[in-house]
Amino acid sequence: MKALLSSRPVLWFLFLFNAVVAAAAPFVVDGTQGIMSAVGMGVVSLGAGAGLVRGRGHRKAAAV
Template sequence: MKRFLPSRAVLWFLFLFNLGVAVVAPLALDGAQAVMTAAGMGVVALGAGVALLRDTPESA
């Protein structure tokens, strides 16, 4: 599992899926549930995005 999670394909999936859910959640849910779902998914998407940027090779 430790080798699977940091792979680029998994990070892209986590980033795109969670970002999509964070955008759609306020439209599909109401009240505090929508806010907490959007915030939680946004945090996961942000973490995956940072991991993707950190693993980008430097151009020489």
Template sequence: MTTTLPARLKTLTRDVLMWGVFVFAIAATVSAGRFFDGAEKSAVTWGGIALSLLMGTLLAQKPRIKAFLSTRPVLWFLFLFNGAVAAVAAVAVGGTQGAMTAGGMGLVALGAGFGLLSGRRNRKPARA
């Protein structure tokens, strides 16, 4: 079954717009301190975080990305990398920022670990 050109163009436009908003939100979160002070800085930072989480969630639900994220090598990378970053952040970064970084990265590592375990349970044992 083939799709028409206008349908493909609509899908491509929506995907490009979603990726653009995601990248913009990440950039706003990271660079808010460079352009704003005080309450404006906090508003832009938290708004960027919320928008990037929303767009990231929507993008991760797309079939091709979902299939990529659920592969074993990607899950192992997410588990090991985020677990290491969480451990280092807990020690190297002080105060609330270190605790929040360690907690967030630890949650991602746990999610990837549970993905690895559930994939292991769903596989059937090899027959002799």
């Protein structure tokens, strides 16, 4: 399962999907629930983005 979640296509999907949901949540859901949804999805998106950046540096080092 870890290999699937750390693959580049899955990380890109998690990053983009969660970023879009985080941007739209405060407008779709009212009040505190919309804000907390945006924060939660934003954290997941940032985690996936960090995985993409970390994986990119690791792949360059392995190719050298």
